[in-house]
Amino acid sequence: MTTATSKETLGFQTEAKQLLQLMIHSLYSNKEIFLRELISNASDAADKLRFEALADGTLYENDPELKITITFDQEAKTLSISDNGIGMSKDDVISHLGTIAKSGTAEFLGRLSGDEKKDSQLIGQFGVGFYSAFIVADRVEVLTRRAGLEPSEGIHWESEGEAEFSVESIEKADRGTTVILHLREDSADFADNWRIRSVVKKYSDHIAIPVLMEKQATPDYDDEGKEKPVEENTTPEFEAVNDATALWTRSRSEVTDEEYIEFYKHVSHDFEDPLSWTHNKVEGKLEYNSLLYVPKKAPFDMWNREASRGLKLYVQRTFIMDDAEQFLPLYLRFIKGVIDSNDLSLNVSREILQQDPAVDSMKSAVTKRVLDTLSKIAKNDSEKYQLFWDQFGQVLKEGPAEDFSNKEKIAKLLRFASTHTNSDVQSNSLEDYVGRMKEGQDKIYYVAAENFTTGSNSPHLEVFRKKDIEVLVFYDRIDEWLMGHMMDFDGKQFQDVGKGELNLGDLEGEDDKKEKEKLETENKDLIERVKKVLGEKIDSVRVTNRLTDSPACLVVGEDDMGAQMRRIMEQAGQAMPESKPILELNPEHSLVKKLDQESDEDRFADLVDILFDQSTLAEGGQLDDPAAYVHRLNKLILDLSK
Incomplete structure (x- = not known):
C-alpha cells in the first residue's frame, strides 16, 4: 500500500x-x-x-x-x-x-x-x-x-x-x-x-x-511435557466469534433477554435498555418476521418532523433500507426494530412500498401488534406503562385522528390527569373514569387549560366538586385537538365544562332546576345592566348554577372553539374567526348581590369590568388592558379604605 x-x-x-x-x-x-x-x-x-x-x-x-x-x-x-x-x-x-x-x-x-x-x-x-x-x-x-x-x-x-x-x-x-x-x-x-x-x-x-x-493456537507439548515453540511465519x-445468524429469524425460545436487549441497542443506537419488545413470525397469505421494540426514553428529535423514523427493512434476510416508515403510522414513530418480508421484491423502493397492498396488510398487522403490546404493559405493569406514557403519551394522542380503525384500542391506552387523583400526573384511563362515574352520569367531563394548576382551580369545576363529580384535566396542547376526533368513549359523550350552558342531566335535581329558573327571573334587571356595560366584549350574560365560590366565569358557545385551543392557534399565528365569550354570574355570591345594589353607575361599571377581567384571568386568558384593570382595582381598594 x-x-x-x-x-x-x-x-x-x-x-x-x-x-x-x-x-x-x-x-x-x-x-x-x-x-x-x-x-x-x-x-x-x-x-x-x-x-x-x-x-x-x-x-x-x-x-x-x-x-x-x-x-x-x-x-x-x-x-x-x-x-x-x-x-x-x-x-x-x-x-x-x-x-x-x-x-x-x-x-x-x-x-x-x-x-x-x-x-x-x-x-x-x-x-x-x-x-x-x-x-x-x-x-x-x-x-x-x-x-x-x-x-x-x-x-x-x-x-x-x-x-x-x-x-x-x-x-x-x-x-x-x-x-x-x-x-x-x-x-x-x-x-x-x-x-x-x-x-x-x-x-x-x-x-x-x-x-x-x-x-x-492449541498448545503442543513434547515427550517431556514441555510446550513446543510456535512455528513462525505460519498463515x-x-x-x-459470534453466532452470525439474523436474530429475528430465530425462534423466540432460542433468544435470551440479553440478546434481545443488545440487538435493540444495535438497531437503535440507544444506550438504554428497551422498555419492552415483541417478536413475531407470520406465515400464511403473507410471510414475514417482525421484531419491534418500545424504547424507554423518547429520542431528542421526536418532534422534528424531518427526522428519520421507521423500521429496518429486510427482504429474505437481505438488507433493503433503514427507516422504512411505511410499516407504522406516524403516531407510533418511536417504535424501533426490524421487519423481514418474503413477499416483497429485492429491488423494492420507497415509492413501490407506498403502492404495494402487501405493505398495507403488514402495516395493519404490525400496528395492532404494537398496540396489543402496549395494552399488555398497561394491564400487567402500571408503573412500567406510566414510564412509557410520560415519554410518549403526547405522540400516542395523535392516534385517534390518524388511525380510525384502531381508535378504540388507542383510546383505552390514553391517560389523563383528573380531579380524582388531584395530581398533574397523567395516570387515569378512560376506562377508570367510566368505572367511577356516578349513578345517572352520562357524560365524561373535562376542563382544558394551559397547565394543571389553572385547570384544577378553574371556577368551572366548583359545582362538580360540590356534587363530587370527577372531571378530567386537559393541559397538553394536543388535548383539545384530540377531542375533535374523539366524540365519545364506551357510549359516553365527552363534555367540555367550559363550553355552552351546563346541563348535568340526571345529576341535577328538580329543585336545582327550579332554583335556577327563579334566579334568572329575579336577576333579569341585573343581567341587562351588566350587558349594557360590557357591550361588544361579550356575547351574552346569564346566571349560572356551575359556580359556588366564585362570583362569575366566562364560557364559550357550544359550537365555538375552546378558549385554550383558540389561544394556541393564535400564538401560532393562525387567523381565527371572531368569537365572544358568555359571562355567567353567580347571583348567590355576596359580590354579585352588592353589585346589584350599586346605584352609582360609574362605580357599577368599574365593578363589572373588574369581574369580567378576573373571570378572564381565572380561565388562563390575558387582559387586553392590564393597566386599566390595575387602575380600577386600586380605585376600588381606596374607596373601601375610606
Whole structure:
C-alpha cells in the first residue's frame, strides 16, 4: 500500500468537536461500548453493499463473502476493525467523519446540562457511532475505499480527536473500511484476545455476518511435557466469534433477554435498555418476521418532523433500507426494530412500498401488534406503562385522528390527569373514569387549560366538586385537538365544562332546576345592566348554577372553539374567526348581590369590568388592558379604605 502526497488537514464541524469532547468524558465509565458501535457500523456497511450489489453485482469485486475482522497488536497497543462492506469515497469520509450529519444537532447540544450522568444518557439517545472510538484511543486512523472505485481512490483519514483531521489518497486494493485505534495507556487491555472476544459475545453476538478473530493456537507439548515453540511465519487462521445468524429469524425460545436487549441497542443506537419488545413470525397469505421494540426514553428529535423514523427493512434476510416508515403510522414513530418480508421484491423502493397492498396488510398487522403490546404493559405493569406514557403519551394522542380503525384500542391506552387523583400526573384511563362515574352520569367531563394548576382551580369545576363529580384535566396542547376526533368513549359523550350552558342531566335535581329558573327571573334587571356595560366584549350574560365560590366565569358557545385551543392557534399565528365569550354570574355570591345594589353607575361599571377581567384571568386568558384593570382595582381598594 503506497500513499500519495495530496494530504489535506481539515477542521471538525463545531458540533462534532463539542460531541467528541463531551462523549470522551461522559461515556468513559462504559468504555467497551465503542466496540459495539464500530462493529455495528461495519455490519451496516456490509448490508449496504449487499443491497447495492442487487443492481450491480460487480461491486462484490470477486469477494462475495461479507465479514468483519478484528485484529490487535499488544506491543503497538493497536486494535483494528475491518470490513469488506460498501466502503467510503473521499466525499463520504469528509461528510461522515468530519461532521454530524444529523438533523436537530444544535437542539440536542442545547439540551446538555453539564451533569455528566444526565448528559451521557442524552448522548446515548443521539447515537455516537464512529466517534466512540475516541473513548479508548488517542489517535484513530481509517483506511477505506468505496466498492466500485479504482484502488488508487482509497482514502486515509486520521485524527487525534481534537480540532482537526487529515485526509489523503492512498492505494487500497480491497474495498471496505479498516478502523485502527491507537489505544490510550489506560485502555491497553483492549489489545487482548480474551477481552475482545468477551465484548463481541456480549454486545454483537446477533450480528448477521461473521465477526472473525485469529484462532487461538492449541498448545503442543513434547515427550517431556514441555510446550513446543510456535512455528513462525505460519498463515493465521481466523474463526467466527459470534453466532452470525439474523436474530429475528430465530425462534423466540432460542433468544435470551440479553440478546434481545443488545440487538435493540444495535438497531437503535440507544444506550438504554428497551422498555419492552415483541417478536413475531407470520406465515400464511403473507410471510414475514417482525421484531419491534418500545424504547424507554423518547429520542431528542421526536418532534422534528424531518427526522428519520421507521423500521429496518429486510427482504429474505437481505438488507433493503433503514427507516422504512411505511410499516407504522406516524403516531407510533418511536417504535424501533426490524421487519423481514418474503413477499416483497429485492429491488423494492420507497415509492413501490407506498403502492404495494402487501405493505398495507403488514402495516395493519404490525400496528395492532404494537398496540396489543402496549395494552399488555398497561394491564400487567402500571408503573412500567406510566414510564412509557410520560415519554410518549403526547405522540400516542395523535392516534385517534390518524388511525380510525384502531381508535378504540388507542383510546383505552390514553391517560389523563383528573380531579380524582388531584395530581398533574397523567395516570387515569378512560376506562377508570367510566368505572367511577356516578349513578345517572352520562357524560365524561373535562376542563382544558394551559397547565394543571389553572385547570384544577378553574371556577368551572366548583359545582362538580360540590356534587363530587370527577372531571378530567386537559393541559397538553394536543388535548383539545384530540377531542375533535374523539366524540365519545364506551357510549359516553365527552363534555367540555367550559363550553355552552351546563346541563348535568340526571345529576341535577328538580329543585336545582327550579332554583335556577327563579334566579334568572329575579336577576333579569341585573343581567341587562351588566350587558349594557360590557357591550361588544361579550356575547351574552346569564346566571349560572356551575359556580359556588366564585362570583362569575366566562364560557364559550357550544359550537365555538375552546378558549385554550383558540389561544394556541393564535400564538401560532393562525387567523381565527371572531368569537365572544358568555359571562355567567353567580347571583348567590355576596359580590354579585352588592353589585346589584350599586346605584352609582360609574362605580357599577368599574365593578363589572373588574369581574369580567378576573373571570378572564381565572380561565388562563390575558387582559387586553392590564393597566386599566390595575387602575380600577386600586380605585376600588381606596374607596373601601375610606
